[in-house]
Amino acid sequence: MEALMRATETIKAFRVRSKLSSITLFRARRTHPTFPPSLLSNIQETRLSNIRGPADVTNTLLIFAVLFLVGGFAAINRFAPDPITVGEHVITQKSLYSGLFIIGIPLLWFSSPFSTVFWLVGASAVLILGHASIMEPGIESEYATVQDAV
Numbered sequence: 604m605e606a607l608m609r610a611t612e613t614i615k616a617f618r619v620r621s622k623l624s625s626i627t628l629f630r631a632r633r634t635h636p637t638f639p640p641s642l643l644s645n646i647q648e649t650r651l652s653n654i655r656g657p658a659d660v661t662n663t664l665l666i667f668a669v670l671f672l673v674g675g676f677a678a679i680n681r682f683a684p685d686p687i688t689v690g691e692h693v694i695t696q697k698s699l700y701s702g703l704f705i706i707g708i709p710l711l712w713f714s715s716p717f718s719t720v721f722w723l724v725g726a727s728a729v730l731i732l733g734h735a736s737i738m739e740p741g742i743e744s745e746y747a748t749v750q751d752a753v
Contacts, residue, residue, distance in 0.1 A: 664714035671710060675703040 679699045687694045 662714060662719050665716055665719055668707065668711040668714045672707040675707060679703065
């Protein structure tokens with residue numbers, strides 16, 4: 604038991620030393636004499652801005668386009684079920700839907716929904732397959748009993 608405790612303390616000390624050495628290495632790179640500090644801060648911000656989690660999947664134009672279309676459908680169904688007369692013009696529900704599609708579909712097209720969907724599919728595939736490859740026991744575990752018997 605004592606040996607296990609010493610091994611655990613050694614591993615913890617190694618982890619702390621490796622973290623501290625990586626921090627000092629980062630600080631040493633930050634004060635590199637060939638790069639001006641403003642360039643280094645831009646590089647550091649760029650590196651940190653590339654680290655994004657799954658909650659950061661934001662395509663604001665896509666969100667706006669979807670909300671515009673959904674809100675347009677809801678508004679037309681709620682406020683204009685009957686034809687409206689404005690002056691000499693009669694505005695029907697069909698013409699309102701046509702106007703919504705004429706504005707909403709190009710807006711949706713410019714928001715590039717396909718890249719967002721493919722990004723979600725790719726990120727999900729990497730997450731699921733990575734988890735499966737780590738959690739699935741190897742094929743050699745199936746034959747462990749056969750090897751011991753031979």
